[in-house]
Amino acid sequence: MQLPRLQSAALLRRYKRFLADIELPSGEVITIHCANTGAMTGCGEEGDTVWYSTSDNLKRKYRHSWELTEKANGELVCVNTARANQLVHEALQQGKIAELAQYKTIKPEVKYGTENSRIDFLLQANEPQTALADCYVEVKSTTLLTESAVGMFPDAKTERGQKHLRELIQMRQQGQSAVIFFAALHSGIQRFQVAEQIDPHYAALLKQAHQAGVQLLCYNCDYRIENAIPTALWLNHAIPIQL
Template sequence: MKMNKNIISAKFLRRPNRFQAYVEVNGEEIMVHVPNTGRCREILVPGIEVLLRAEPNPARKTPYDLIAGYKGDMLINIDSHIPNKVVEEALTLRRIERLKKYNIIFREKVFGTSRFDFKLLMEPYEDIRYPQEYFLEVKGVTYEVNGITKFPDAPTVRGARHLRELVEVKKSGRGAGVLFLIQLDGAVSFSPHDEMDPFFGESLRYARDNGVDIFAYSCIVEKDSITLDKEVPVIL
């Protein structure tokens, strides 16, 4: 997925709250928006190089979004709006092996009282080994230590609820899955971050035990693009 807006480099200074950060651009300190409510503490370290995406909207208080940061030589995308766009592109191109038979893609669809990121359909219905209708939830992953990636990096009651609601989708006879999009390259495994949010880990294992599919994919991340790459082993 290409990013059409202007991308520039900056030096990260500090993050006083979840939504704002201060960076240095050409010797000038400016405030930017952070499109990620997670902590990202292992990424947003004072002095590191970050990437900013220009957002030329006169109604905004900040001229840029902080979308990525370098952790050593590794570039990690932290934009929480990106995962659904990357996954939608991959679904359209049939790059997710276990979901490639689904040829109709809907965004933000409701099942019962829940809203999921994607609803997929197989039309015409030609392979009875798969349910005709499939609901998919996407979670963006930015936490990494020595190639081991985990989610979440902050407690998420909403995330755990999504997993338990996917079990209800599965019980209805439909397909259900959660895809963890790892917003970096070089991941060797994915696991729930039990130390950060034990209930989320419990909910993920409950979903697994009740037939919900669990996917994890790494990405190729460049300054002006991010693309779904390889499936990564899930260790529960």
């Protein structure tokens, strides 16, 4: 996925969930929008390098958006949660997710379930004669990294995430296929583990979903750097999941 043109600055603080103050190389301080509503543990600390994009929409109150964080060790983290769905959509279209490559029809944001949910992607086979069930795919942006290169989700308690797991379990009970897809957007993540210490209820539901036949996938990502500026990222390959 090609990234918008990015510029860098130093993070001063993140506040009110959606806002962050950054210091430009010129010394000017500006406020930018942050699309990530999570805790952003380890990827939004004072002094981190922020890579931000600029919108052409002059009506926006905050024209700049926080896209990536660069850590002191050079690791990159995509903190714009909207990018996770875009990455997965692109990979599905290109057949890059081997476990889901048999599906040819991709329908984003489809209403489903008994709790008034929208599935990120409904996948269907093109051939009506096939016995392949519809597949419901829920995507989760994963940025929390432990010292042992393990990525974790969630980084905060998530009632919304719990609801999604209940919905996927119901889809399996109805004979459909279901997938929870963790997009590991921190370049340091090499393995995945549910963050039981942060949200034990989510962890218990994830294990219940797995036992019910919901498929768990986690793919890491790669970044392209040109002239010291991140210009693109893409899903790379599946990494091990430990429940």
